[in-house]
Amino acid sequence: MNSLWLIIFSIVVFLIAYVTYGSWLAKKWGIDITRKTPAHTMEDGVDYVPAKAPVLLGHHFSSIAGAGPIVGPIAASMFGWLPVMLWIVIGSIFFGGVHDMGSLFASVRHGGRSIGEVIGHTMGSKGKKLFALFAWLTLILVVAAFTNIVAAAFVSTPEAATSSILFIILAIIFGIGVYRRGVSLAVGTVIGVLLLGVAVWVGVLFPISLSINTWMILLLGYIFVASVTPVWILLQPRDYLNSFLLYAMLVGGVIGLFVMRPEIQLPAYTSFKVGTNYLFPILFITIACGAISGFHSLVGSGTTSKQLDTEADIKLIGYGAMLIEGVLATLAIITAAYLSADKLVEVTAAGGALNVFADGIGTFMSSLGIPFLIGKNFVTLAISAFALTSLDTATRLARFIFQEFFISDIEGSTNNAFTSTLTNKYVSTLITVILGGALAFRGYAQVWPIFGSANQLLAALSLLAIALWLKRTGREYKMAIYPMIFMFAATLVALVLLIMANLSNPVLLVFAVALFILAIVLILESRAAFANTEKLES
Amino acid sequence: MAKIIFYGGKGGVGKTTCSTANSISYAEQGLKTLLVSTDPAHSISDVLGMKIGKKIIKLRENLDGLEIDPEYEAELYVNKIRENMKTILSNVIVEEINSQLDAAMVSPGTHESALFDKISDIIIDKFDEYDIIIFDTAPTGHTLRIFTLPNLLEGWMGSLAKKRRTIVDMNKMVTRENDKKDPVLEILEKRQKRFGEIKKIFNDNDNVRIRFVLNAERLPIEETKKAIKMLSQFNIPVDTLVINRIMPDDIGLDFWEKKKAQEIEYLQDIENEFKGKEFIKIPMLDVDINKSTVDRLSKFFND
Amino acid sequence: MNKIKKIITDFGLFFKGATDFKGRAYEMLESERKIEMDNFILICFSDQLGMPLPTSYYTLELLPYLVDEIQDWDKRMGNRKSVWEERWSNYDLDP
Numbered sequence: 001m002n003s004l005w006l007i008i009f010s011i012v013v014f015l016i017a018y019v020t021y022g023s024w025l026a027k028k029w030g031i032d033i034t035r036k037t038p039a040h041t042m043e044d045g046v047d048y049v050p051a052k053a054p055v056l057l058g059h060h061f062s063s064i065a066g067a068g069p070i071v072g073p074i075a076a077s078m079f080g081w082l083p084v085m086l087w088i089v090i091g092s093i094f095f096g097g098v099h100d101m102g103s104l105f106a107s108v109r110h111g112g113r114s115i116g117e118v119i120g121h122t123m124g125s126k127g128k129k130l131f132a133l134f135a136w137l138t139l140i141l142v143v144a145a146f147t148n149i150v151a152a153a154f155v156s157t158p159e160a161a162t163s164s165i166l167f168i169i170l171a172i173i174f175g176i177g178v179y180r181r182g183v184s185l186a187v188g189t190v191i192g193v194l195l196l197g198v199a200v201w202v203g204v205l206f207p208i209s210l211s212i213n214t215w216m217i218l219l220l221g222y223i224f225v226a227s228v229t230p231v232w233i234l235l236q237p238r239d240y241l242n243s244f245l246l247y248a249m250l251v252g253g254v255i256g257l258f259v260m261r262p263e264i265q266l267p268a269y270t271s272f273k274v275g276t277n278y279l280f281p282i283l284f285i286t287i288a289c290g291a292i293s294g295f296h297s298l299v300g301s302g303t304t305s306k307q308l309d310t311e312a313d314i315k316l317i318g319y320g321a322m323l324i325e326g327v328l329a330t331l332a333i334i335t336a337a338y339l340s341a342d343k344l345v346e347v348t349a350a351g352g353a354l355n356v357f358a359d360g361i362g363t364f365m366s367s368l369g370i371p372f373l374i375g376k377n378f379v380t381l382a383i384s385a386f387a388l389t390s391l392d393t394a395t396r397l398a399r400f401i402f403q404e405f406f407i408s409d410i411e412g413s414t415n416n417a418f419t420s421t422l423t424n425k426y427v428s429t430l431i432t433v434i435l436g437g438a439l440a441f442r443g444y445a446q447v448w449p450i451f452g453s454a455n456q457l458l459a460a461l462s463l464l465a466i467a468l469w470l471k472r473t474g475r476e477y478k479m480a481i482y483p484m485i486f487m488f489a490a491t492l493v494a495l496v497l498l499i500m501a502n503l504s505n506p507v508l509l510v511f512a513v514a515l516f517i518l519a520i521v522l523i524l525e526s527r528a529a530f531a532n533t534e535k536l537e538s
Numbered sequence: 539m540a541k542i543i544f545y546g547g548k549g550g551v552g553k554t555t556c557s558t559a560n561s562i563s564y565a566e567q568g569l570k571t572l573l574v575s576t577d578p579a580h581s582i583s584d585v586l587g588m589k590i591g592k593k594i595i596k597l598r599e600n601l602d603g604l605e606i607d608p609e610y611e612a613e614l615y616v617n618k619i620r621e622n623m624k625t626i627l628s629n630v631i632v633e634e635i636n637s638q639l640d641a642a643m644v645s646p647g648t649h650e651s652a653l654f655d656k657i658s659d660i661i662i663d664k665f666d667e668y669d670i671i672i673f674d675t676a677p678t679g680h681t682l683r684i685f686t687l688p689n690l691l692e693g694w695m696g697s698l699a700k701k702r703r704t705i706v707d708m709n710k711m712v713t714r715e716n717d718k719k720d721p722v723l724e725i726l727e728k729r730q731k732r733f734g735e736i737k738k739i740f741n742d743n744d745n746v747r748i749r750f751v752l753n754a755e756r757l758p759i760e761e762t763k764k765a766i767k768m769l770s771q772f773n774i775p776v777d778t779l780v781i782n783r784i785m786p787d788d789i790g791l792d793f794w795e796k797k798k799a800q801e802i803e804y805l806q807d808i809e810n811e812f813k814g815k816e817f818i819k820i821p822m823l824d825v826d827i828n829k830s831t832v833d834r835l836s837k838f839f840n841d
Numbered sequence: 842m843n844k845i846k847k848i849i850t851d852f853g854l855f856f857k858g859a860t861d862f863k864g865r866a867y868e869m870l871e872s873e874r875k876i877e878m879d880n881f882i883l884i885c886f887s888d889q890l891g892m893p894l895p896t897s898y899y900t901l902e903l904l905p906y907l908v909d910e911i912q913d914w915d916k917r918m919g920n921r922k923s924v925w926e927e928r929w930s931n932y933d934l935d936p
Contacts, residue, residue: 044913046875051858054851058858063933114926132925142934178866179711185866232711236869239933243865295934302930393932400925616901623905631908638889642901645888651898687895694896701881708874712867722906729899 001264003334004257006081010089010330014323017093022319025098028476029105033312038112038305048112050309053316059307061321062243063299064100067354067387068289069329071149074353075448076286077336077344079279080269084333087283091291092326095483099459100296101318102466102480107301108308115297115462121536122468123529127461130522132401134458137515138294139398141451143223143436146387146394148444149354151215153384156351157358159373160380161215163203167241167385168222168234170195175237192237193244200378213441220437222388227395228429235396238389245382249361253379254331256364262338270341276501281490285452290329292487294458296322335360352444354383398432399425438507446508450498450515453491457519460487464526472536484526492519542661542671542739545780547751548761549677552782554581556751557674560780565600569669573597574660575605576653577676602668604660612652616643654687658736665739682765685772688737695730702726743775751780756826816841872931882907882914890918 039050051059076084106118120128154161170192178188210218226234272279284291300318308314335357336344347356362376421427439447463484470477495516502508545557554577561573575582575590582603583590590603592610597603616639623632642648657673664671675681702723709715739745748769752758766776786793809817820838825831885900885907887893904911 044916046913052854054854055858058855059861061855062859062861066934114929116926135925179870182710182714185863189862189866231869231873232708235932236866239869240862240866243860243862247860298926298929299934302926390934393934397925397929397932397934400928404925612898615898619902619904622902623908626905627908635904635908638904639901642888642897645893645897647888647893647895648898651895655898690895691899694894695899698881698884698896698900701877701884705874705877705881708870708877712870712874722903725903725906 003262003264003338006085006264006334006337007327007330010085010327013089014092014326017097018315018320018323021093022097022101022315025101025319025479026315028479029102029470030475031105031311031314033310035311037108037308037310039307039309042111042306047303048306051307053309053313056304056307056309056313057317057321060300060304060317061324063302063304064289064293064296064321065325065328066289066390067146067149067383068293069325070332070357070383071353071448072287072290072452073329073333074336074348074356076283077266077333078270078274078277079272079283080267081264081333081337082268083279083283084287085330087287088290088326088329088333091284091287092322092329094479095487096290096292096296096326096459097319097322098479098483099292099294099463099466100300100322101314102470103297103462104300104305104308104318105311105314106466106469107305108311108314112306113301115301115465118301118469119461119465122465122472123525127465127525127529129405130518130525131458131461132405133518134294134454134461135298136398136401136405137511137518138451138454138458139394139401140432140436141439141447141454141511142394143391143398143432144439144442144447145444145451146391147216147219147223147436147440148447149352150384150387150391151212151219151440152352152444153354153358153380154210154215155212156355157377157380158207158209159203159377160358160384161203161208161210162206163199163377163381164384164388165208166199166202167196167238167381170199171234171237171241174241175233179232179236189244192241196241196245200374200381203377203381204373216437216440219388219391220433220440223391223395223436224429224433226388226392227399228425235389235392238385238392242382242385242389245378245385249379249382252365252368252370252375253361256361256366256368256370257331257334260364260367262334262364264334264337265340266337266344267341278497281494281497282449284486284490285449285456285494287329288452288455288459290325290332292456292459292483294455294460294462297459297462332357335364354380357383395429395432395436399428402428402431435507439511442502442505442508446498446502446505449494450508450512453494453498453512454515456487456491457515457522460484460491460519461522463487464522464529468526468529469536471530472532472534474535488519488523492516495519541665541669542673542746544673544675544746544748545751546675546681546748546765546776547677547780548758551751551753551758553677553751554674555585556780556782557672557749558582558585560749561601561670561672562598564670564672565598568600570667571601571670571672572660572664572668573601573603573672573674574657575603575674576657576681577674578608579676580605582674606653606656608649608653608656611656612643612648615652615655650683654684657684658688658732661739662732662735682768685740685769685774688733688740692730692733692737695726695733699723699726699730740772740774743773746774747778748774748776749778749780750776751782753783754781756828869931869933872928876928876931878910879914879917882910883918886911889915 037050039048042048043050073084073088076087103115103118107113107115110118110121116128116131119131154164174188174192177183178185229235289295304317308317336353338360339347339356344356347359351358358376358379361379362372365375365379366372439450463480467477467480467484470480495512498512499509499516502512543560545553545560547553554575558573561571564571572594573582580590582605586597586603588595588597588603590597590605592605592607594602594604620632620636620639623635627635660671675684702720706720706723709720750762750765752762762779769776818839818841820835823831823834827835883890884894884896885903886897888897
């Protein structure tokens with residue numbers, strides 16, 4: 001079967017779901033297109049500014065799209081492409097779409113405030129603290145998982161390592177030039193993009209080969225330094241230049257795919273147990289982004305809800321963006337599906353899911369005349385650059401949560417030496433990096449499932465808050481409860497399996513046990529919260 | 539020779555009298571002297587029988603005087619801000635902010651801050667103009683806080699200026715306007731510099747001294763002990779104590795009869811001046827008033 | 842016909858929103874600047890919120906120059922319940 005059918009299939013199904021289930025959700029939740037959104041009622045020209053629907057959709061989508069929908073599906077393809085496709089499609093429609101749209105809706109009805117406020121409103125401060133804790137743990141796991149992924153990619157594609165280092169230097173020069181010295185953005189961009197191309201080419205000429213552990217240590221050091229420096233030096237220029245890399249890659253990859261039209265060689269279904277992994281729960285934990293991801297609630301209630309022009313756009317942006325990400329995930333699975341099962345194992349062993357993806361896109365682009373090695377290096381550079389920027393961001397955010405948690409949540413504490421040291425910028429960053437690093441060394445196979453679990457639990461918490469809010473404002477809420485229950489089931493089983501597999505590794509064990517306990521706490525909280533029948537205003 | 543002398547001491551020990559007398563003696567030695575009262579009671583006017591106001595006036599040859607009125611200084615400051623606002627902003631906005639400025643006038647720290655500001659101004663501006671500047675301070679604990687302020691405020695202003703500099707840098711990055719000078723930063727840095735100047739003057743032990751006035755009685759001695767201990771923390775030496783109202787060595791009946799006659803006159807003055815009020819008269823005892831003797835006074839309060 | 846034109850325009854707007862190069866080049870700087878500014882104003886005018894500082898008197902003369910920023914500041918201060926959740930939207934996490 002030709003792989004393009006997968007894309008057509010997912011696009012068609014998503015379109016149908018959008019107009020049926022999406023509209024059904026909007027109706028059941030009482031989305032009111034005449035009601036003024038916070039972008040109008042609280043308009044301030046700064047944060048609360050109404051934006052046109054397509055533009056906001058683009059913005060929101062680019063915020064939620066990431067390396068997750070790429071890595072997850074490819075990693076799960078060990079079970080065959082059919083289970084992956086089904087979960088992407090069903091997950092996006094009934095799980096992630098509901099989660100994203102619900103968070104956006106709840107946030108809009110709470111004056112554009114974050115999902116944490118909704119959680120606090122429906123579950124009290126205990127819920128908020130749980131949320132902060134889950135978010136913090138998930139961020140540490142992002143550090144662990146992505147460090148590992150990038151290091152593996154550098155091992156399989158040493159050319160990308162060189163190019164990445166050049167990119168860092170280029171970003172710093174860009175930052176100093178454009179932001180500090182006033183070089184015009186246009187000039188800086190042109191030079192930057194050209195030099196990026198040069199970096200890709202130089203990387204192919206001078207690959208740097210080191211061991212995976214060495215790369216991980218270097219990366220952790222980089223993350224530490226990058227996340228404590230001011231944003232204009234490294235983070236902002238990287239984020240900006242990344243977007244060119246990414247879109248060039250997407251365009252090149254998609255066109256190449258349509259030109260090459262590869263046949264699917266991977267079996268539709270291999271077996272329920274692959275190695276030590278069971279299809280349930282591993283499939284559902286491995287594919288988080290691309291099916292359902294807890295981070296999306298924070299993004300949606302960040303800027304998106306404050307810029308929503310009318311409630312009529314909630315379906316398009318909340319539900320629609322998730323479906324588009326589902327299409328992205330479908331594209332990712334094709335890079336694995338066109339390989340045979342053995343080849344897939346081989347390429348994965350060489351450098352993980354990222355290697356599979358880069359190999360695939362590189363192959364597709366070669367059908368356009370781009371040399372394979374250049375294409376592959378380019379893709380690896382793009383995704384790892386992206387991941388590195390995410391790592392920087394995740395470390396910063398983890399530091400903020402950590403600082404805020406320790407400053408505000410210790411009952412009756414004044415600033416004693418202990419808390420002052422802990423909340424010091426460098427110490428809190430160090431804690432994040434060390435914890436993330438310790439997990440990263442455990443290896444991708446262990447870290448990604450636990451990252452997926454944490455992300456899903458975050459999503460479950462958001463779903464819980466959404467369901468509670470829906471219930472207590474007199475709306476139908478079961479469509480949020482069932483996905484939540486399934487998430488709990490999958491996560492708890494996965495955590496038990498992880499704990500059993502890691503009894504000898506203290507760091508991972510601690511994380512898995514902590515997550516398990518927190519999940520149980522969450523379940524108990526939800527039971528208590530549902531018993532509360534006090535009505536809330538909508 | 540210290541240039542700046544702060545006169546401190548408990549209420550009633552004769553601080554103002556001493557500081558005034560001291561300033562006169564310096565003036566007579568040919569040293570150009572400025573006597574400044576920071577005591578809201580402004581007794582210097584009473585001592586000299588001259589009207590001393592908010593502007594420096596000549597009291598005698600080589601001696602000028604000034605009374606600081608913190609409320610007046612604060613009002614001056616706020617009005618200047620109001621004037622400034624009118625040149626920068628539209629009148630509509632000025633109206634809205636006026637209430638904020640009015641509220642600021644009655645804020646807790648305003649009095650002390652305005653006082654410190656004026657003292658700093660005098661010290662910095664008049665440092666070279668006069669040979670000696672004497673400050674007659676208020677007999678409250680707050681006075682001693684003044685010595686903590688230069689260090690504290692320089693530090694605070696410094697960190698505010700640093701924050702502002704970060705913002706200005708960020709503004710430049712975002713708006714790409716490179717040449718605009720930032721008035722806020724300029725003001726902050728000017729303030730920081732000024733506090734630094736004061737700090738330097740205070741820290742130079744040859745410039746600033748404190749003279750404590752006390753009587754040969756128990757309570758003033760205790761008070762002086764406490765004050766010196768506190769001041770030693772700020773490295774401001776109290777090297778001279780003025781012991782006031784020491785009885786003459788050859789004290790005799792004559793002395794006391796003269797004093798009693800004067801007292802009778804003043805008692806009469808009181809009864810004339812405050813007609814219609816209740817008077818409770820307490821005699822001076824021949825012992826110190828302490829925990830064992832205070833009961834001897836209580837019987838005079840039979841209301 | 843008009844409908845097709847609208848769809849094409851919308852697609853264009855979607856890509857514009859997704860790429861938003863001009864915005865992306867400055868959005869993190871803008872967010873950081875706003876946060877720094879709010880903190881600065883907090884220290885300058887904390888006595889407006891009932892917390893007088895030793896410097897409150899001296900920062901009063903900055904009021905005319907900071908009027909624009911203060912306009913929405915007290916509204917924003919009231920909205921700031923959780924700093925870390927706010928900051929989430931300042932960065933591009935993209936996991």
